[in-house]
Amino acid sequence: xxxxxxxxxxxxxxxxxxxxxxxxxxxxxxxxxxxxxxxxxxxxxxxxxxxxxxxxxxxxxxxxxxxxxxxxxxxxxxxxxxxxxxxxxxxxxxxxxxxxxxxxxxxxxxxxxxxxxxxxxxxxxxxxxxxxxxxxxxxxxxxxxxxxxxxxxxxxxxxxxxxxxxxxxxxxxxxxxxxxxxxxxxxxxxxxxxxxxxxxxxxxxxxxxxxxxxxxxxxxxxxxxxxxxxxxxxxxxxxxxxxxxxxxxxxxxxxxxxxxxxxxxxxxxxxxxxxxxxxxxxxxxxxxxxxxxxxxxxxxxxxxxxxxxxxxxxxxxxxxxxxxxxxxxxxxxxxxxxxxxxxxxxxxxxxxxxxxxx
Amino acid sequence: xxxxxxxxxxxxxxxxxxxxxxxxxxxxxxxxxxxxxxxxxxxxxxxxxxxxxxxxxxxxxxxxxxxxxxxxxxxxxxxxxxxxxxxxxxxxxxxxxxxxxxxxxxxxxxxxxxxxxxxxxxxxxxxxxxxxxxxxxxxxxxxxxxxxxxxxxxxxxxxxxxxxxxxxxxxxxxxxxxxxxxxxxxxxxxxxxxxxxxxxxxxxxxxxxxxxxxxxxxxxxxxxxxxxxxxxxxxxxxxxxxxxxxxxxxxxxxxxxxxxxxxxxxxxxxxxxxxxxxxxxxxxxxxxxxxxxxxxxxxxxxxxxxxxxxxxxxxxxxxxxxxxxxxxxxxxxxxxxxxxxxxxxx
Numbered sequence: 001x002x003x004x005x006x007x008x009x010x011x012x013x014x015x016x017x018x019x020x021x022x023x024x025x026x027x028x029x030x031x032x033x034x035x036x037x038x039x040x041x042x043x044x045x046x047x048x049x050x051x052x053x054x055x056x057x058x059x060x061x062x063x064x065x066x067x068x069x070x071x072x073x074x075x076x077x078x079x080x081x082x083x084x085x086x087x088x089x090x091x092x093x094x095x096x097x098x099x100x101x102x103x104x105x106x107x108x109x110x111x112x113x114x115x116x117x118x119x120x121x122x123x124x125x126x127x128x129x130x131x132x133x134x135x136x137x138x139x140x141x142x143x144x145x146x147x148x149x150x151x152x153x154x155x156x157x158x159x160x161x162x163x164x165x166x167x168x169x170x171x172x173x174x175x176x177x178x179x180x181x182x183x184x185x186x187x188x189x190x191x192x193x194x195x196x197x198x199x200x201x202x203x204x205x206x207x208x209x210x211x212x213x214x215x216x217x218x219x220x221x222x223x224x225x226x227x228x229x230x231x232x233x234x235x236x237x238x239x240x241x242x243x244x245x246x247x248x249x250x251x252x253x254x255x256x257x258x259x260x261x262x263x264x265x266x267x268x269x270x271x272x273x274x275x276x277x278x279x280x281x282x283x284x285x286x287x288x289x290x291x292x293x294x295x296x297x298x299x300x301x302x303x304x305x306x307x308x309x310x311x312x313x314x315x316x317x318x319x320x321x322x323x324x325x326x327x328x329x330x331x332x333x334x335x336x337x338x339x340x341x342x343x344x345x346x347x348x349x350x351x352x353x354x355x356x357x358x
Numbered sequence: 359x360x361x362x363x364x365x366x367x368x369x370x371x372x373x374x375x376x377x378x379x380x381x382x383x384x385x386x387x388x389x390x391x392x393x394x395x396x397x398x399x400x401x402x403x404x405x406x407x408x409x410x411x412x413x414x415x416x417x418x419x420x421x422x423x424x425x426x427x428x429x430x431x432x433x434x435x436x437x438x439x440x441x442x443x444x445x446x447x448x449x450x451x452x453x454x455x456x457x458x459x460x461x462x463x464x465x466x467x468x469x470x471x472x473x474x475x476x477x478x479x480x481x482x483x484x485x486x487x488x489x490x491x492x493x494x495x496x497x498x499x500x501x502x503x504x505x506x507x508x509x510x511x512x513x514x515x516x517x518x519x520x521x522x523x524x525x526x527x528x529x530x531x532x533x534x535x536x537x538x539x540x541x542x543x544x545x546x547x548x549x550x551x552x553x554x555x556x557x558x559x560x561x562x563x564x565x566x567x568x569x570x571x572x573x574x575x576x577x578x579x580x581x582x583x584x585x586x587x588x589x590x591x592x593x594x595x596x597x598x599x600x601x602x603x604x605x606x607x608x609x610x611x612x613x614x615x616x617x618x619x620x621x622x623x624x625x626x627x628x629x630x631x632x633x634x635x636x637x638x639x640x641x642x643x644x645x646x647x648x649x650x651x652x653x654x655x656x657x658x659x660x661x662x663x664x665x666x667x668x669x670x671x672x673x674x675x676x677x678x679x680x681x682x683x684x685x686x687x688x689x690x691x692x693x694x695x696x697x698x699x700x701x702x703x704x
Binding site (some may be wrong): 106263274279281284289292326 | 362363365366367369370374375376377378382383384544546547550
């Protein structure tokens with residue numbers, strides 16, 4: 001599959017680069033090849049190149065050989081927007097110049113579908129396959145690279161997609177030794193492949209299973225996406241106890257999981273939403289993210305009803321919408337929280353004005 | 359384009375969302391979050407250059423801390439105002455209030471000064487020094503810093519931004535200085551340097567381009583009007599260049615305490631009233647029974663409109679007669695001052 005031809009116009013590109021000069025200076029200093037469109041289009045690769053030169057780094061500088069920060073979008077309830085937020089944050093991180101790897105950890109494969117991959121007809125090697133082969137006795141070489149699909153060119157946004165067969169993972173995980181750390185072992189063995197990314201995002205399944213557990217233990221802070229409504233806040237309590245359980249079971253192994261709450265699909269005019277948010281603020285004062293993602297119909301338009309090929313995150317389809325603004329704002333807070341760097345260089349400061357309502 | 363983002367903290371601050379007492383609070387599982395990243399791996403140490411930069415930053419940060427112990431008493435009489443201070447007027451009531459708190463609650467935050475020609479030149483604390491003088495203090499706590507002119511200027515301007523109730527006109531002088539002295543190159547840079555919106559910056563800079571008389575009024579009373587009203591005045595000046603006097607009178611009204619938002623309608627009213635007053639009543643010329651002509655001096659007072667009210671008059675013959683009379687007049691004009699320059703018929 002070839003990469004998606006996605007880019008943003010000069011004005012947004014300037015904002016994403018954190019360039020403070022005039023638009024004219026930006027165009028002149030950081031020109032992009034004329035690709036024949038009416039507007040100059042800045043791809044994720046272009047933005048990375050520009051930001052690297054703004055930080056006076058050479059273009060081929062890369063990270064150390066360590067596993068990058070991992071953002072695991074996890075919630076004990078379906079339909080709260082894990083995939084939506086994950087896909088959009090991934091796109092935003094890539095458009096701010098980071099190299100991003102997404103791992104679809106949900107057998108429903110909605111993240112895979114969000115980026116227009118038809119997982120029913122395509123041949124897919126999912127994360128379950130990779131972990132399974134890595135656990136085989138022979139310790140054969142697992143071709144992780146072959147499982148990675150490009151989304152934006154230049155390795156800016158890649159995905160390890162999923163399909164329905166990922167649901168079988170639990171059946172073999174049941175018998176695996178130290179099964180909660182199967183994923184961590186894969187990361188460690190193929191650190192060469194994973195270290196080329198600045199950040200890894202995992203879209204987890206809503207169920208509490210061996211698969212979700214092993215994906216959870218590899219990161220330090222989960223991202224719980226919550227809709228300010230009753231069933232969702234209830235599910236957050238379930239996730240809370242799930243995390244406690246894992247922490248106490250693997251205290252010896254040094255597991256110390258935490259979670260961070262992102263409020264999604266909030267509507268200021270709905271009183272029950274405000275009530276539920278009051279409850280969330282009272283119960284999780286330390287965990288709740290300050291940025292709220294508002295209810296925005298563009299998030300529904302992400303999935304094209306007639307042609308899956310036209311699917312794409314809000315950031316691609318409606319880059320100037322309320323939804324895209326909220327996503328950029330949220331992404332910025334996550335960069336700070338997870339200390340996501342650009343080729344190992346701390347790069348948040350120039351992004352200070354990104355995401356503010358224009 | 360799009361609406362401002364919604365923040366949890368904002369909702370709580372506005373009272374829309376109220377955390378309830380007595381809720382069972384979940385403490386963060388890992389204790390309070392460390393400043394470093396919650397990432398799965400040991401974070402790589404920053405490259406050498408960056409470490410160096412951070413180290414120097416750290417030492418920079420420790421400097422003011424050290425200076426804090428350094429605060430010492432300096433004689434109030436030896437303190438002079440900064441030439442870079444943008445504030446033009448000090449509200450005596452504000453100073454009194456400040457003096458009151460300084461008197462009862464002691465002076466908490468030392469002022470900043472630098473040594474120039476044996477005097478202490480203020481960096482920040484112009485109001486506090488005035489309050490101290492009004493209290494009759496002989497000495498005041500101060501940090502004495504060593505700064506070049508340029509550093510002092512930058513610091514004075516920056517610290518003034520956070521100062522209480524700086525008027526828009528004072529802002530505009532500040533922005534102009536920043537641009538003139540090369541602290542910033544573009545208005546956009548000025549905006550981010552002082553943490554103001556670009557609208558405000560361009561609006562404030564436009565204030566200085568208002569008619570000289572209005573700028574003088576602002577100099578006398580900087581808080582006369584804000585940059586938004588200035589935009590209105592600028593538009594009025596562009597639309598009615600002949601009615602500058604009316605606009606100036608409108609601004610004068612603000613001096614006497616009229617509301618800023620009444621300015622535009624007042625000026626427009628004045629201009630309209632003027633036009634009506636200027637146009638004199640038409641003179642009616644009748645033949646005893648019927649109205650034949652009307653004559654009217656128009657608003658600019660340099661032309662006369664003659665209107666023929668009867669259809670059966672030969673208008674071209676009338677024009678010839680008028681022309682002949684005007685030519686006669688023109689000959690006289692060559693010797694005396696002009697009094698009638700044009701006429702029109704309809």
